[in-house]
Amino acid sequence: MLSKASPGAFDVTTHATAEEAADAIRDREAIGGLSVAPTGLTVQTAAGAGAPYSALLKGIGAHLAASGQHVTYSELAPLPQDDPAGSAVTTLGLPLIFGGMASAAALVLAYRGTGLGRLAGVLAISALGGLAATAILQLGFGVLEGSYWLTAAAVAAGIAAISATVVGLGSLLGAAGIGLGAVLMLFVANPLSGLATGPAWLPQPWGEIGQYLPVGAAGTAIRSAAYFDGAGAAHAWLVLAAWIAVGAALTLIPRRRPEETA
Structure with a gap:
């Protein structure tokens, strides 16, 4: 029935x-399941993997129930009660991108220390950002578990x-590197990330490619956690x-300083 409804999907x-x-x-090896037994069909869903998959499987279950079969549902990765649409991970997209880019721009343009100092700043700001953003969403609003x-x-x-x-590109190329990093993260990594739906919902191979970029990989790690x-x-x-x-x-990368002329 699945093959007939959506060939190759x-x-x-x-x-x-x-x-x-x-x-x-x-274990995130599948987005859901259909368990067939003599007593009827059980639709196994995992809303945490992405709301569209759960809705799709429930639609299949409703179609089978309408044809007279006994259908039950088993939710294996439920969403929090305060976030039934699963939008919490989606809302992290812009904080991830702009938090990373803004901190990078500040470290490249305003900080005149060493490369190691810039990297230390990256790690410190990222740690604070991760703790703060998660505290707001999980402890404050209860939309993450x-x-x-x-x-x-x-x-x-x-x-x-x-x-x-972005710090690496900015250190190497200056302001042009920051712009290049912004284009990469905003206009390439973000659309291919699958933050809202999970990567399998995107046209392939773009969904798979997005998992090799920072925003998509972060979204998967956050959903799994x-x-x-x-x-x-x-x-x-x-x-x-x-x-x-x-x-x-x-x-x-060591960079040669321009030679001074007399």
């Missing part, structure tokens, strides 16, 4: 039991990846670490 994996399917969903410290670390890593990259106890985020953490390392390398 779904990559279906069969599991021996409903428990195995549920484990795959909790899961480990506060792990979620804060994911937010901080996202800010650091963006900031370090907030709704899946950190599962399925290894790739995202590696991507964020790689961008931080690249930014650090660009920042620390």
